[in-house]
Amino acid sequence: MHLSSETPSRPVPRIAICGRPNVGKSTLFNRLVGRRLALVHDLPGVTRDHKEAWTEIVGRRVIVIDTAGMEYAPEESLPGRMRASTSTAIASADLLLLLFDARAGLLPQDREVAMWLRKSGKPVLVVANKAEGQSHVGSALEAHALGLGEPVIISAEHNEGVSDLLSLIAERLPEPDATCELSSQKPMPIAILGRPNAGKSTLLNRLIGSRRAITGPEPGLTRDSISA
Ligand SMILES: Nc1nc2c(ncn2[C@@H]2O[C@H](COP(=O)(O)OP(=O)(O)OP(=O)(O)O)[C@@H](O)[C@H]2O)c(=O)[nH]1
Ligand SMILES: [Mg+2]
Incomplete structure (x- = not known):
């Protein structure tokens, strides 16, 4: 909607x-x-x-x-x-x-x-x-x-x-809102894959324009997969 x-x-x-x-x-x-x-x-x-x-x-x-x-x-x-x-x-x-x-x-x-x-x-x-x-x-x-x-x-x-x-x-929970309905259109999932320290989290942050994923020089920083 x-x-x-x-x-x-x-x-x-x-x-x-x-x-x-x-x-x-x-x-x-x-x-x-x-x-x-x-x-x-x-x-x-x-x-x-x-x-x-x-x-x-x-x-x-x-x-x-x-x-x-x-x-x-x-x-x-x-x-x-x-x-x-x-x-x-x-x-x-x-x-x-x-x-x-x-x-x-x-x-x-x-x-x-x-x-x-x-x-x-x-x-x-x-x-x-x-x-x-x-x-x-x-x-x-x-x-x-x-x-x-x-x-x-x-x-x-x-x-x-x-x-x-x-x-x-x-x-x-806050009061439900009648106008809050879920869209039946699902967004297209895009997965970012690569070897450790290739810059996957930095790319994710760049694509969505926020510091969603922890980044840094250490290889293997991300453990759980993150979706945004
Ligand atoms: N006995 C018992 N062990 C539990 C219970 N809930 C979780 N555990 C154990 O506690 C340990 C830590 O569980 P996690 O869920 O990884 O804890 P967490 O708070 O997410 O830990 P971090 O992500 O490291 O901060 C695991 O060995 C779980 O199996 C419970 O209800 N009873
Ligand atoms: Mg945990």
């Missing part, structure tokens, strides 16, 4: 999954979108560029965004560039999920992430992950102290508490 510039249309709601490294953000992303789109591994710093995908939450079309783990680091370092990418994703989102590891309890790094998210002024939902079998509920409840409301206790990997999370997300 073509909308004239006088018809304000509200874009599809965007939900960004944020947190320190290795708390299960990509696992939750894959769970919410129902496909294994994002790389998951038991090492901090696996996700580098943010990644987004469409899904449906309680009958609403939404875009879910997986982000790189946030941590303090100099701007030009790789973790610094990852945080800049995450900041762009946060700026584009309507709702932020602050994920932490309930087994580890609330760490100082989680509090730092909470501070960054609060600064964005966006609504935040706190999610305690890795709490399968209702384990670690006590440490999950510590997150009350963040002042961001009651944490939702889940296990992304074992699909526990995820339906409660979906209902809470749905309650926080």
Whole structure:
């Protein structure tokens, strides 16, 4: 459907999954979108560029965004560039999920992430992950102290508490807009392929006119495929 510039249309709601490294953000992303789109591994710093995908939450079309783990680091370092990418994703989102590891309890790094998210002024939902079998509920409840409301206790990997999370997300989405309809015309996908360090990410950024992909002299920077 073509909308004239006088018809304000509200874009599809965007939900960004944020947190320190290795708390299960990509696992939750894959769970919410129902496909294994994002790389998951038991090492901090696996996700580098943010990644987004469409899904449906309680009958609403939404875009879910997986982000790189946030941590303090100099701007030009790789973790610094990852945080800049995450900041762009946060700026584009309507709702932020602050994920932490309930087994580890609330760490100082989680509090730092909470501070960054609060600064964005966006609504935040706190999610305690890795709490399968209702384990670690006590440490999950510590997150009350963040002042961001009651944490939702889940296990992304074992699909526990995820339906409660979906209902809470749905309650926080902006009002649907009748003018917001999806076009039946699909854009033509173009894939950029090449050996490491050939300049694929730089070309992508150039084509879309934004710093969507992390670039730099290091070969093998991009891990997940990125679409834009
Ligand atoms: N026990 C348990 N492990 C989980 C759960 N969710 C994720 N994990 C594990 O935690 C590890 C990290 O998961 P990821 O989803 O890659 O974490 P991430 O937050 O995306 O990590 P980065 O991208 O490195 O910041 C993996 O080994 C997952 O299998 C969960 O609910 N329970
Ligand atoms: Mg990840």
